[in-house]
Amino acid sequence: MNRLDIQPFIRLRGIVAALVVTIAALAVAEPAAAATPAEAFVSQNVQKGLTILNNHSISDTQRRAEFRDFLTSLTDIRRIALFTLGAARRTAAPADVDAFINAFRDYAVAVYESRLNQYAGQFLRVTGSTEVGPGDDVVQTILVDPNGKSNGEQPIEVDFRVIQDNGHYVVVDVSIAGVWLGQEEREQFSSFLQQNNNNLPSLTQHLQQLAAQVRAGGGQQQQQH
Amino acid sequence: MRKSWAALTMALGLVVGGCATATNTSSQAQTDPGDPLEGWNRQVFAMNETFDHAVLKPTAQAYVAVIPEPARNGVHNFLTNLDAPVTFANDLLQGEVDLAGQTAGRFGLNATLGLGGLIDVATPAGLPYHSSDFGQTLGVWGVGDDPYLVVPLLGPTNPRDLTGYAADTFMDPLNYVGIRDYTYWAIGRGGAEILDTRARNIDTLDELEEGSVDLYASTRSLYRQYRKAHIQHGKTNVKDLPPM
Numbered sequence A: 001m002n003r004l005d006i007q008p009f010i011r012l013r014g015i016v017a018a019l020v021v022t023i024a025a026l027a028v029a030e031p032a033a034a035a036t037p038a039e040a041f042v043s044q045n046v047q048k049g050l051t052i053l054n055n056h057s058i059s060d061t062q063r064r065a066e067f068r069d070f071l072t073s074l075t076d077i078r079r080i081a082l083f084t085l086g087a088a089r090r091t092a093a094p095a096d097v098d099a100f101i102n103a104f105r106d107y108a109v110a111v112y113e114s115r116l117n118q119y120a121g122q123f124l125r126v127t128g129s130t131e132v133g134p135g136d137d138v139v140q141t142i143l144v145d146p147n148g149k150s151n152g153e154q155p156i157e158v159d160f161r162v163i164q165d166n167g168h169y170v171v172v173d174v175s176i177a178g179v180w181l182g183q184e185e186r187e188q189f190s191s192f193l194q195q196n197n198n199n200l201p202s203l204t205q206h207l208q209q210l211a212a213q214v215r216a217g218g219g220q221q222q223q224q225h
Numbered sequence B: 001m002r003k004s005w006a007a008l009t010m011a012l013g014l015v016v017g018g019c020a021t022a023t024n025t026s027s028q029a030q031t032d033p034g035d036p037l038e039g040w041n042r043q044v045f046a047m048n049e050t051f052d053h054a055v056l057k058p059t060a061q062a063y064v065a066v067i068p069e070p071a072r073n074g075v076h077n078f079l080t081n082l083d084a085p086v087t088f089a090n091d092l093l094q095g096e097v098d099l100a101g102q103t104a105g106r107f108g109l110n111a112t113l114g115l116g117g118l119i120d121v122a123t124p125a126g127l128p129y130h131s132s133d134f135g136q137t138l139g140v141w142g143v144g145d146d147p148y149l150v151v152p153l154l155g156p157t158n159p160r161d162l163t164g165y166a167a168d169t170f171m172d173p174l175n176y177v178g179i180r181d182y183t184y185w186a187i188g189r190g191g192a193e194i195l196d197t198r199a200r201n202i203d204t205l206d207e208l209e210e211g212s213v214d215l216y217a218s219t220r221s222l223y224r225q226y227r228k229a230h231i232q233h234g235k236t237n238v239k240d241l242p243p244m
Helices: A003-029 A037-053 A060-074 A077-085 A094-119 A181-195 A200-218 B002-021 B038-066 B069-082 B084-093 B097-112 B134-140 B159-171 B182-200 B202-210 B215-231
Strands: A123-133 A136-144 A157-165 A168-176 B149-151 B155-157
Touching: A037 A060, A037 A094, A037 A123, A037 A136, A037 A157, A037 A168, A060 A094, A077 A094, A077 A168, A077 A181, A094 A200, A094 B202, A123 A157, A168 A181, A181 A200, A181 B215, A200 B202, B038 B149, B038 B182, B038 B202, B038 B215, B069 B084, B069 B097, B069 B182, B084 B097, B084 B134, B084 B159, B134 B159, B134 B215, B149 B159, B155 B159, B155 B215, B182 B202, B202 B215
Parallel strands: none
Antiparallel strands: A123 A136, A136 A157, A157 A168, B149 B155
């Protein structure tokens, strides 16, 4: 076969290659099945949180303020706080419960910022969802490192429990590698109250101290990926 | 010696499991039905924390400061690859044939192209890492995780996982290869695994300790949830989720 005859094949191969790459890109960009409303909510909104944490061009104070606004708009902090209180929410005085909720809000912002900081710069990819009940879903995502570093570990699965509240979605719990943070908080708060005579103001004060400590320590922790 | 140590650990697991219904030694009210030995567990937990702060954490911090990351990654990859035969056996026992295939592939690739396991060539080749252990296998077969236990040095566990830990030692073919001075090898490997794990979790554990109102209860919750997720192979069982 002389050189002139193979030119059309080379061109055709080039066209086919371009087509394959385009189809592959489209397949990656658009999921095969349409996202459910809960999945769309998570993929559109949660990534914003990681982006805020990754923004080191603004001051720590400003970043913290932005993350706080983001967290309070995305989650139902009151519902989460009451969940973590467990049985004590029925026996404690309403004023004590309100003080606890405020302290919990500060604590949650500080702790979640600290724990999620190590994932800043990564991307969340929604992989599916499971219905828990009507208007109650668990959306599964995985954290993808854009630099492709895996360090030999499995990609981390992060699940979001989202609930429909008056027509809009809120996040009520997060699980990282199978561990639900809300459940962990409930277990430690219940244990603390049992060890401290069910003294809710004592727990509230402890949370305020912890929030301050975590915030103070947060400036020193710049995670390396 | 290796088999008698493993047998002792298994016996300890079974005995403690049997003692689960015995009277709680603590005078404090029990906070958790899955933790009837809470009083004893808290004491051992405190002891482990003291040892960690005094010895293990500083050693891990020195390790991180002195040994460069590529070398530490090499150590981690090597140790992880040594665990592959046990993972493979447990994958099969759990009926996870695809996972077993991945494990075998990982072991083969990493041992050869990965220079004896120092380099993880399998993950970029499309064989992701996972681990399987006999405690997890027992969980898959239906054995429950109560009562919660904290044991010296090993930390959080339960009779099922403790038995599993001993069984994995029996199952590990590397414990039967004729290694001269086997005791030193076993201690060296065990020590390296502890150091490697501690070094990779310095910041995570610091954050946990910093943000926790009750570190004992936090650790208990994390351990139990993590093991349950491991047994379910990461699939969310929505029936277990509490109402919110």
